[in-house]
Amino acid sequence: MRPGVAPGAAVRILAPAKINVGLAILGPRGDGYHELRTIFQAVSLCDRIGLRRTRAGVRVHCPALQGLGERNLAHRAAALFLEQTGAPGGVRVEIEKRIPAGGGLGGGSSDAAAVLLGCCRLFGVLPEPGLLRHWAAALGSDAPFFLDGGSAVGSGRGELIEPLPPFAGKVVALLHLGSEGLATTEVYRRLEPAALTGRERAFNILLARWREGDLRRLGEKLFNDLEAPAFALSPGLPAVKEALSASGALGALLSGSGSGVFGLFGSDEEAERARALLRERVPGRLVKVHFLPARRRWGVVKR
Numbered sequence: 508m509r510p511g512v513a514p515g516a517a518v519r520i521l522a523p524a525k526i527n528v529g530l531a532i533l534g535p536r537g538d539g540y541h542e543l544r545t546i547f548q549a550v551s552l553c554d555r556i557g558l559r560r561t562r563a564g565v566r567v568h569c570p571a572l573q574g575l576g577e578r579n580l581a582h583r584a585a586a587l588f589l590e591q592t593g594a595p596g597g598v599r600v601e602i603e604k605r606i607p608a609g610g611g612l613g614g615g616s617s618d619a620a621a622v623l624l625g626c627c628r629l630f631g632v633l634p635e636p637g638l639l640r641h642w643a644a645a646l647g648s649d650a651p652f653f654l655d656g657g658s659a660v661g662s663g664r665g666e667l668i669e670p671l672p673p674f675a676g677k678v679v680a681l682l683h684l685g686s687e688g689l690a691t692t693e694v695y696r697r698l699e700p701a702a703l704t705g706r707e708r709a710f711n712i713l714l715a716r717w718r719e720g721d722l723r724r725l726g727e728k729l730f731n732d733l734e735a736p737a738f739a740l741s742p743g744l745p746a747v748k749e750a751l752s753a754s755g756a757l758g759a760l761l762s763g764s765g766s767g768v769f770g771l772f773g774s775d776e777e778a779e780r781a782r783a784l785l786r787e788r789v790p791g792r793l794v795k796v797h798f799l800p801a802r803r804r805w806g807v808v809k810r
């Protein structure tokens with residue numbers, strides 16, 4: 508543990524959603540997880556989190572997630588922080604939920620990462636970055652990505668993060684959020700391992716397209732190996748993806764294990780035009796989001 512920043516009584520922190528701009532599953536591992544490669548991209552749909560020091564214990568207030576109790580990832584993150592650092596006292600966590608659960612958007616993992624970062628500030632503790640990543644990985648495969656956010660390649664079970672330069676071209680994403688969330692475990696369970704050939708090569712081609720910065724060329728190569736099992740579980744999703752493509756998206760894809768589907772556009776005007784077209788044709792919500800740069804570039808911890 509390094510000597511830290513000055514502690515405070517309360518902090519506020521944003522927890523952004525992510526989309527997976529491509530996801531390759533290489534195969535099952537021996538530990539119940541699957542080896543994957545993905546491009547993570549943080550987007551401007553954010554949960555808002557408030558942390559306050561208390562005398563003892565962890566309390567989470569989140570009207571949208573009532574009933575989860577101590578299984579809530581934010582709760583587990585605060586408890587893990589207190590246990591690992593021996594910080595004196597407790598924490599009250601307040602979450603204003605904007606990222607729907609079961610959308611493949613990493614909402615729970617992002618809240619957990621934000622709570623870890625916020626607790627460091629609250630208690631004036633600065634753990635080694637490797638330690639913070641280790642704690643985040645214990646909370647969820649996607650959580651380490653959210654410590655810095657921005658754009659990154661994820662590998663392993665998703666917890667190994669390599670920063671990626673931001674996409675050079677202009678991108679606006681329309682995010683479709685239906686009412687039905689999908690359970691990640693269930694989607695992975697339905698994956699057909701036999702269908703997984705040449706996935707690393709396919710991912711490397713996608714990554715090369717990302718680095719080129721041409722959205723049309725990136726859009727041609729988008730794929731997510733979890734689409735087939737997610738579409739089998741939620742038969743309305745392919746029509747959403749097709750509608751996004753037909754409305755002018757340069758690429759459309761399921762995010763993570765779904766059920767969120769996004770379309771990528773080259774300008775605000777094109778995304779707005781598509782949104783107007785889709786409003787009548789597709790049930791559910793359509794949210795326009797931007798790609799966010801890495802967390803260290805937008806300073807989100809506020810007293």
Ligand code: C5P
Pocket residue numbers: 539540541542543646647648649663664665691692695
């Ligand atoms: O790590 P996380 O709790 O988000 O994973 C939820 C579930 O999704 C795991 O228990 C596992 O069944 C599945 N999973 C997987 N391979 C991954 C990530 C998640 O099989 N790389």
